[in-house]
Amino acid sequence: MTFSDAVISALDALRLHKLRSSLTILGIIIGVAAVIAMVAVGSGGREQVVAQFRSLGTNLLVVMPGSITKSGIGLGSGSASSLTDEDAAAAVREVTLLQVAAPFVRENAQLIAAGVNWSSLVYGVDLGLFEARDWDVESGRLFAPDEIARGAQVALIGQSVARALYGGLDPVGQELRVRNVPFRVIGVMARKGQSAWGHDQDDVVLLPLNTARQRVIGRNAANSRSVDSIYLKVREGESLAAAESDVKMLLRQRHRLQPMQDDDFTVRNLADIAATQEESVGTLALLLAIVAGVSLAVGGIGIMNIMLVSVTERTREIGLRLAIGARPRDILKQFLFEAIALSLIGGAIGILTGILAACAIASLAQWPLLIEPEWIVLAVLFSGFVGVFFGWFPALRASRLDPIEALRYA
Amino acid sequence: MSLIETEQLTRVYRLGDEAVHALREVTLSVAAGEFTAIMGPSGSGKSTFMNVIGCLDRPTSGSYRLGGEEVSAMSRDALAAVRNRKIGFVFQQFNLLERLDALGNVELATIYAGEDRRRRRDKAAAALTRVGLAERLHHQPTQLSGGQQQRVAIARALVNAPRLLLADEPTGALDSRTSLELMALFQKLNDEGTTVVVVTHEPEVARFTSRLVRFRDGRVQSDRPQRPDDAAAELLASQVEIMPDFAETAA
Numbered sequence: 001m002t003f004s005d006a007v008i009s010a011l012d013a014l015r016l017h018k019l020r021s022s023l024t025i026l027g028i029i030i031g032v033a034a035v036i037a038m039v040a041v042g043s044g045g046r047e048q049v050v051a052q053f054r055s056l057g058t059n060l061l062v063v064m065p066g067s068i069t070k071s072g073i074g075l076g077s078g079s080a081s082s083l084t085d086e087d088a089a090a091a092v093r094e095v096t097l098l099q100v101a102a103p104f105v106r107e108n109a110q111l112i113a114a115g116v117n118w119s120s121l122v123y124g125v126d127l128g129l130f131e132a133r134d135w136d137v138e139s140g141r142l143f144a145p146d147e148i149a150r151g152a153q154v155a156l157i158g159q160s161v162a163r164a165l166y167g168g169l170d171p172v173g174q175e176l177r178v179r180n181v182p183f184r185v186i187g188v189m190a191r192k193g194q195s196a197w198g199h200d201q202d203d204v205v206l207l208p209l210n211t212a213r214q215r216v217i218g219r220n221a222a223n224s225r226s227v228d229s230i231y232l233k234v235r236e237g238e239s240l241a242a243a244e245s246d247v248k249m250l251l252r253q254r255h256r257l258q259p260m261q262d263d264d265f266t267v268r269n270l271a272d273i274a275a276t277q278e279e280s281v282g283t284l285a286l287l288l289a290i291v292a293g294v295s296l297a298v299g300g301i302g303i304m305n306i307m308l309v310s311v312t313e314r315t316r317e318i319g320l321r322l323a324i325g326a327r328p329r330d331i332l333k334q335f336l337f338e339a340i341a342l343s344l345i346g347g348a349i350g351i352l353t354g355i356l357a358a359c360a361i362a363s364l365a366q367w368p369l370l371i372e373p374e375w376i377v378l379a380v381l382f383s384g385f386v387g388v389f390f391g392w393f394p395a396l397r398a399s400r401l402d403p404i405e406a407l408r409y410a
Numbered sequence: 411m412s413l414i415e416t417e418q419l420t421r422v423y424r425l426g427d428e429a430v431h432a433l434r435e436v437t438l439s440v441a442a443g444e445f446t447a448i449m450g451p452s453g454s455g456k457s458t459f460m461n462v463i464g465c466l467d468r469p470t471s472g473s474y475r476l477g478g479e480e481v482s483a484m485s486r487d488a489l490a491a492v493r494n495r496k497i498g499f500v501f502q503q504f505n506l507l508e509r510l511d512a513l514g515n516v517e518l519a520t521i522y523a524g525e526d527r528r529r530r531r532d533k534a535a536a537a538l539t540r541v542g543l544a545e546r547l548h549h550q551p552t553q554l555s556g557g558q559q560q561r562v563a564i565a566r567a568l569v570n571a572p573r574l575l576l577a578d579e580p581t582g583a584l585d586s587r588t589s590l591e592l593m594a595l596f597q598k599l600n601d602e603g604t605t606v607v608v609v610t611h612e613p614e615v616a617r618f619t620s621r622l623v624r625f626r627d628g629r630v631q632s633d634r635p636q637r638p639d640d641a642a643a644e645l646l647a648s649q650v651e652i653m654p655d656f657a658e659t660a661a
Contacts, residue, residue, distance in 0.1 A: 325494020
């Protein structure tokens with residue numbers, strides 16, 4: 001029995017029981033599609049996390065004020081206002097591992113331009129921010145040093161704000177009111193996309209730090225130099241951990257903390273956060289893939305089941321084939337090919353379905369779509385393997401039938 | 411020269427604790443070109459004998475030479491090759507695959523002979539022509555009468571040009587007229603040189619053969635040559651003359 005004979009005979013046999021074959025194939029389709037879709041979603045998600053952190057910069061340290069405890073109740077990280085722009089200046093001056101420091105304040109504020117209302121996150125920044133975050137304007141210009149120093153009423157806006165407030169108009173040169181304080185838009189920032197935590201990094205307004213503190217945000221009368229956070233960019237190739245411990249030491253010293261006192265600030269290392277996030281996405285992806293794999297195994301058991309039924313039903317046929325000269329291995333081949341045909345057809349349709357599902361999920365979640373050609377090859381091989389694995393036992397059983405008993409089978 | 415040669419052929423089945431002696435030291439030869447009928451009551455061992463000489467079953471002891479070659483100790487694969495090339499089998503229940511047409515059913519036997527597809531088609535068509543079904547190559551078994559289905563089965567048995575044709579109750583599922591037609595066909599094939607062995611319990615069938623072997627309790631009870639009755643074909647023709655209405659239904 002040649003290869004093509006076996007294939008033709010297998011397809012003939014499957015065609016005989018269309019509904020039964022289709023249902024068995026459906027089991028494999030679901031399994032393979034689930035595996036493809038889950039692996040694609042997992043890798044896409046991981047890619048997304050990596051991309052988000054890359055957009056933020058992985059050689060960044062983020063310093064935030066610590067928590068204060070009032071009457072025994074911890075108010076959470078950032079509730080103290082212990083950080084100032086002087087801390088930032090000192091850090092970059094004294095810790096040689098640092099390239100730049102970017103202190104900033106931020107708050108949600110109402111914006112009005114040409115009668116349109118919009119609420120957005122307003123940052124007060126100095127020039128360090130653009131360097132720390134590798135961020136430039138797309139049109140217009142960045143702040144001039146003297147605009148930062150004297151607290152000029154100029155603003156840079158993100159792409160989402162530009163679209164919301166000005167539509168198709170060029171925002172550069174337009175007026176923008178932030179909490180009713182008039183500003184002139186001098187530039188539109190380049191696109192940043194979604195952050196690792198899912199918010200729109202382009203829905204922002206950047207103001208000079210002093211202007212923001214004095215005229216817009218100004219929440220902390222006690223210390224006019226206080227800031228919400230400081231980005232510290234570590235020099236290329238230097239250790240983040242070393243920079244982190246240097247910064248901690250410096251800040252403890254500047255804040256005059258006693259050895260037994262806790263830090264009144266926290267330093268977060270974006271590379272660590274990125275790694276943790278990536279790992280958790282990876283774990284989730286693995287979990288999804290395992291669930292999908294289980295459904296593929298269930299599909300395989302479906303094949304085995306239907307093949308056992310088929311062998312029993314066709315006992316007389318097997319006896320006849322043996323009687324007219326089939327060797328046991330011919331019978332084995334015939335039934336194995338049927339099982340493989342079932343799983344490969346299921347695999348092929350499953351791959352297409354899986355890719356479609358992955359596309360749908362990726363577009364819904366706005367994730368990058370990641371489908372490697374190797375997966376397709378792997379999925380084909382794997383579904384073939386499922387056919388062989390689950391088809392082997394029924395086929396072996398068929399090949400071991402005794403011709404006389406098989407012929408007598410009613 | 412003997413085509414079939416058995417010596418002390420014994421087959422013992424185990425049924426639970428009981429040993430069933432289906433064949434007891436059967437020594438029998440069938441010469442090439444003979445047309446032999448085997449008869450006997452059920453349980454006499456005639457079917458077991460057919461299965462052993464058809465290489466579907468192996469003897470417990472004794473020897474069986476087919477065309478001078480010792481078969482009883484062959485491997486399963488070697489036996490499959492013998493069944494494929496040297497023996498043609500015809501069963502009571504035609505055993506046709508319903509999903510295949512007549513040609514496909516006959517071709518099945520050539521697939522295992524490893525022929526290429528074109529040659530297979532030609533050989534299958536030739537075999538069907540030989541049994542008088544040249545016009546029915548693409549009929550499904552369900553579109554054929556019982557006699558025609560059995561002819562397809564015979565064509566399948568003949569397609570690899572075996573020297574030996576074994577038929578186990580070939581007329582058991584057919585009416586008497588069709589049985590007669592079939593025996594005429596077996597006679598024709600025998601005249602063309604094929605050695606034929608038919609197991610039957612119908613004396614009317616057995617009388618067309620040139621030798622009658624009776625089995626009883628796993629042994630050969632009697633074995634004698636006989637002058638075959640008038641050729642089945644002639645008998646058939648005379649019947650048609652006697653019963654004209656029969657001819658009408660046939661036409």
